[in-house]
Amino acid sequence: MKLSLVDKLFNIFNYSFFAIFTVVCIFPFYYLFINTISNNDLSNRGLITFLPHGIHFSNYFEIVKLPGLGNAAMVSLGRTLIGTLLTVLASAFLGFLFTKDNMWGRKFWYRFVVITMYIQAGIIPWYVTMMNLHLINNFAAYIIPGIVAPFNIILVKTFVESIPASLQESAEIDGAGYFTIFWKVILPLIKPIMATIAIFSAVGQWNQFQDTLFLVTDSKLFTLQFVLYKYLNESTSLAALVKGSMGGAANLNLANMQTPTSIRMTVSMVVVLPILFVYPYFQKFFVKGVMIGAVKG
């Protein structure tokens, strides 16, 4: 079909707009990457913008030597794996339960869970609750609060409702209990939505640093994101310090008190890379998963 002039113009505009948009999205990562592989001196002074100069990879070997980074990586990995696994299972099971009409107090529990999506009490009440549950300086604080996530439950519920009820009924007739129906019938069928929830949950767990910020003072429980957050804050806090106590700063080599820009950028890269690699792989489930429950019958 021959394209009219308007169509051609529209296509040109469309492609250019999205090309620019793509560049804008990708450029920050590209900038980060070339700064980590370029000559440290140049990148510390902000001279690397479009092309790398003096390419070297020693920054990545340097950061392995940073104290606490290895431990933080383990903690981050641990919470991502355990947290995601538990969240996915719990969301799947709860979502399945909510589809059963004869669940005890179904309407009440469902609303009870969903309301928490809209209402937030603020930092202090949250902190007091965590404190009373003994989740301060505790690895469980990374896992337990995230297990019941209303958004994930709704996704699963909608998805399960789109599965023909006859499948479950036939299992029931054959004498299957709820658990068996869940494990043997439902779980295999909801793989797309489980992958979706897994990716949401994994990204959330990996990126989370607010809980470390307030709940953890033991350095053995620091996550990778939190270590990065500390490095990024160093220069601002140094400024505040020097402002506040001029005399005390007189005996220090101020330039040495900050982690160099190159190290900070490398840590940022390391923190972002896992998600960058994992996300495209799960992409196929993501697109299928979110929309699939939307059209019924």
Added chain:
Amino acid sequence: MRKGLSKFLTLAVTATMVAGMVGCSSGKSDTKTTAETTDTKELLKLDVFSMTANFAGDQTGWFAKVIKDKFNIELNIIAPNLQGGDAKYATAMVAGNLGDIVVFGADDDKYTNAIKAGVLLDWTKDGLLDKYGKDIATYPKAIEKAKTNFGKETSVYGLGHGVSNMPSTSPSEGNYMTYGPDLRWDLYEKLGKPEIKTMEDYLPVLKKMQELEPKSDSGKPTYAFSMWPDWDGNMMMLGKNFATMQGYDELGFLLVSANEDKYENILDPNGYYLRTLKLYYDANQMGLVDPDSISQKFENATAKMIDGQTLFSWFPCMDVSYNTQERTSTGKGFEFVPFSEQSVYSNGFANYGANQVMSIGSKTKEPARVMEFVNWLYSEEGIMTSYYGPKGLTWDIKDGAPVVTAFGKTALPSNDVQVPAEYGGGSWKDGANQMNYANVNVNSINPTTKEPYNYAMWKSTIADSSKLDKNWQAAMNAFTAKDYVVKNDMISVAPVTKFTAASPDSANQQKMNQIKTIIIQNSWKMVFAKNDAEYNALSKDMVTKAKGLGYDDVVKFWVGQAEKVFAARKAVK
């Protein structure tokens, strides 16, 4: 129905089991492992909540080794500056526990609220201070201020920082002052060391220096002034710096004289602040101001100084970035170049302690041991060790006089050099005391050696000066910048008093927040104004808007505080 109930029960049981397993298997729960009894010195891990620290995590390196060997104590530093700021403080207050040692950045609401909430330990309770605070007791005025200002005359909840028994009218700085100005001495020498009478006279000299060295080490253009806005508080911070060189420092929206009963408000048309902005504006017209100044951060400005892109330094403590050994051994570097009218602002020794506070948490499990540790920081050995490491590492005593060792020359003040394993290993700068609190002013005289604690002031160190320093010393006929200003009476010493300035009430505070935004924004725009017309328009706009937002009311509040400062100074003298 039964099926539904059993389902629910199974879920509940499973959930509980999972929670239990995870909770138990973590094993990383409560980390405040403490000693069981007070007599046997078991390992004591202390949480230090330091609002001045720029480091978070366990104290490592040489300082960790020193306190482990001596007290069997380990420190875990919690730094709100890096970890949540005010919200972190709020959550800790809610928990009723700020940690074992608490360092406050200022003796303001946070400190007084903590006292009211009972979160801080009273050092006079159970005779703790009397029994374990023998070295602290050698600073009675600091204890007195703690009792009078914060302890209802009887209790001591913490001491101010930088205490000293040196006379309060004597300048408390080390070799160089807090404020400069410092110029590139090698270039200044090449120009024949022209005389500089007023602050504006720097501009032609700087212009010639820029012509002598138009490019830095890496080939970038040089500028006299490379500024940074991230230190701005109530005003453009670098706008007050020329006032400090003439004996005035900020108090809210005022610039108050160090030792006379004089003050001016920053928008005064004849005042130093506006005069400084005009100086920067003229400098910019002459091409002396780095165009990045308006947006860059302090670390960028430091990086530029390291590269040699700047010719003028407001803060001598920054010079060390450029003044590397390589450069100073050839006579290149920044040195103090005063102007004739100068009378640099100086803080006297804080007999009563200044405004940062170190306290002990009331929930600490071993108050006696913590008190012992804090007391050590006030002893001669503690001062030297906590600043400069144990004897023999960076410093030693030879023939009764303190000297810096060869290792010390490479490591001090805070360089990234490896410490020998027998002293704890690790990097020197990472192993330093990360609580970042100066208990005692290190420029005070050590009664045993009769020289100051500060290594830079030792006779042996000064005798070993670099080529750059020796050139400067010969030209200025003084050993150090401080020596020069004291000799030539170009110094205004502000006695540090018992007085603590009040915070403005919420109405005034709100006005201040709005006004300071206007002042800061307009100040920067004025520096980079294209011509006189724009400059004057911005200046008028700033004053009009500020006055419209209640500037005069706020100034009245600060004038009240200034009067109190003057009265307190008289009491000290």
